[in-house]
Amino acid sequence: MATVVSQVKVKKSRKEHICNYCRGKIRKGDPYRKSFLTNDGETYEWKEHESCHEVAKELFWSGFFEDEGDGMSAEDFGECVKELYEEFFPIDFKYSIQFKAKELAKLLKTHKLVAIRPNGYTTGWKMVEIKNEVKK
Numbered sequence: 001m002a003t004v005v006s007q008v009k010v011k012k013s014r015k016e017h018i019c020n021y022c023r024g025k026i027r028k029g030d031p032y033r034k035s036f037l038t039n040d041g042e043t044y045e046w047k048e049h050e051s052c053h054e055v056a057k058e059l060f061w062s063g064f065f066e067d068e069g070d071g072m073s074a075e076d077f078g079e080c081v082k083e084l085y086e087e088f089f090p091i092d093f094k095y096s097i098q099f100k101a102k103e104l105a106k107l108l109k110t111h112k113l114v115a116i117r118p119n120g121y122t123t124g125w126k127m128v129e130i131k132n133e134v135k136k
Helices: 050-062 073-090 099-109
Strands: 003-010 030-041 041-050 111-118 124-129
Touching: 030 050, 041 050, 041 099, 050 073, 050 099, 050 111, 073 099, 073 124
Parallel strands: none
Antiparallel strands: 003 030, 030 041, 111 124
């Protein structure tokens, strides 16, 4: 199981990096998050766009992504983002995962992801506007 050792919000990248979620470029001067994680005694670095961080956080909190103890890989993130993007935006497969994550992050500033559970079982997902709440 991956454990976060430390996490830093970097205001400005000093050089180009690759986002571990979307595999897109974090350009020089762009803000990003850098974490150090440990898994089975090995420590490694994880870098992510702010938008990818926000989307991943919502995927975990809403229960859309069910973590089996290994965390969310780039492949898991990509599959979830594709599925949600196709659900809430017009389908256009030419867009990258990075673009789709940015669009979802914009939507998640004013909405939250909620499971549709008519009989106690999840049958789908919807975006619900956040009203009179401060989203953390």
